[in-house]
Amino acid sequence: MVVRREPTLADVAEVAGVSLTTVSRVLNNRGYLSQETKDRVARAIAQLNYRPNQVARALHGKSTNIIGVIVPTVALPFFGEVAAEIENALAAHQYRMLVCNSMGRADREREYLDLLVSHRVDGIISGAHNENLREYQTVRMPLVTIDRDLSPSIPNIRCANEAAARDATRLLLDRGARRPALLTSRTGPHNRREAGYRSVLEQAGIEPVIFTVDFHTPDAERARMIDAHLDGAADVIDAVFATDDLSAAAVLDWAQRHGRRVPQDFKVIGFDGTSAVRRALPGLATVRQPIAELARTAVEVLLAQIRAQSEGEQEAAPVDSPIELPGLLLTGTTT
Incomplete structure (x- = not known):
């Protein structure tokens, strides 16, 4: 039986005929390297379809360009559309999204929060509905919520x-x-x-x-x-x-x-x-x-926190929370 596995940094080095250190320097753009060496590493990466380990990048203090999003479930229309709009807004800034469905369970939300923190995502947007989860008070990474009051210090983006x-x-x-x-x-x-x-x-x-x-x-x-x-x-x-x-x-x-x-x-x-x-x-x-506007605003506030953190600031410029965006009354035919 053939056991399939993801290629490693060592595999890239072997195919390119260079050292592990050289591959690492190419990936992190450190030090002088000839164009020929860069090209050999690039060809090896393409040949092997190598994907850098985002967790390892985070452990070395580098951005993963991944945002964690916690919602009750994307099966519900509101949260499904919120998640899609957050993904669109993040993509415009070259970020990707990891969606966690808490399914209304506080224990699952705790597990997902721990997962996102331990994997060093760049920030978290939470729209789950479990109240009084003290674990959020210990999170030291950029964090915003959508229609959820967690703390006066955590920006809350919501409809008015x-x-x-x-x-x-x-x-x-x-x-x-x-x-x-x-x-x-x-x-x-x-x-x-x-x-x-x-x-x-x-x-x-x-x-x-x-x-x-x-x-x-x-x-x-x-x-x-x-x-x-x-x-x-x-x-x-x-x-x-x-x-x-x-x-x-x-x-x-x-x-x-x-x-x-x-x-x-x-x-x-x-x-x-x-x-x-x-x-x-x-x-x-x-x-x-205003689902699209809620998502874009949440992303903008979160990215401001991420930029402040990457520039060595203690925190981003404070925002008046909650940030409320107006809803639109549709009179329909049922009134």
């Missing part, structure tokens, strides 16, 4: 959630809703979309109705929980503001199964506005997050 939620809730009231409910993942002061919903209802003198289904709930159980919430309040509410589009889609399904005409009898608005959901449900009213 509270303002966008106010717009979404006002739209429901303007279109005739008298008792709109909020369907969200977790309730509390950290939830700025909930804050926007509550502020509009308080101004209108309407009592809030809030349903929670945790973000990481398995799909089948999630659908049952949403149905149970809506069944229990069917005689009370006439609209739902869901803080993500997939939940809004589940609400639309419930309304159809229960004979509620949308938007005449029942109004629905979501949040995210991803291309995937817009194609599947083109009429869904929603707030479109």
Whole structure:
């Protein structure tokens, strides 16, 4: 049986007929070397399809040009599109991306964080949803988050959630809703979309109705929980503001199964506005997050940290965090 393996630096040296030290000097562009020697090493590298060991480069204090990105899962439209836009933004600066799907598990996120730090990636962008992971406080490499409050010292790039939620809730009231409910993942002061919903209802003198289904709930159980919430309040509410589009889609399904005409009898608005959901449900009213701008801004802030570190500075110029970018209200046909 032939055991296949990746070529090593020693293999390159043997094919080129030079020493290991010479190959290392060519790769790192150190010292004087004749063009003939450089060409021989280059031909050997091409012949063997040799790939430099990025971990070894990092251990020698060199950039790997790799950024780690932690998300719940790219199977979700929002995070899939965020990851794609981050990859595009990084490619423009000759960086590559290593994507880690935490699948909503804190233990897996810890493992991935340890993996990225130990492999000396140049920086990390985190968009996972596990709260209170103390491990982030020990990270000493460039780090930014997307829509996640980890620490006042860690830049957070996000949609202007509270303002966008106010717009979404006002739209429901303007279109005739008298008792709109909020369907969200977790309730509390950290939830700025909930804050926007509550502020509009308080101004209108309407009592809030809030349903929670945790973000990481398995799909089948999630659908049952949403149905149970809506069944229990069917005689009370006439609209739902869901803080993500997939939940809004589940609400639309419930309304159809229960004979509620949308938007005449029942109004629905979501949040995210991803291309995937817009194609599947083109009429869904929603707030479109500025996904490309969020990704580009996160990359710009992270690269500023990387440049500062490479220039020997303690830290990059401080940024006002969170950095909020406006969402776009799409009125659709469901309100």
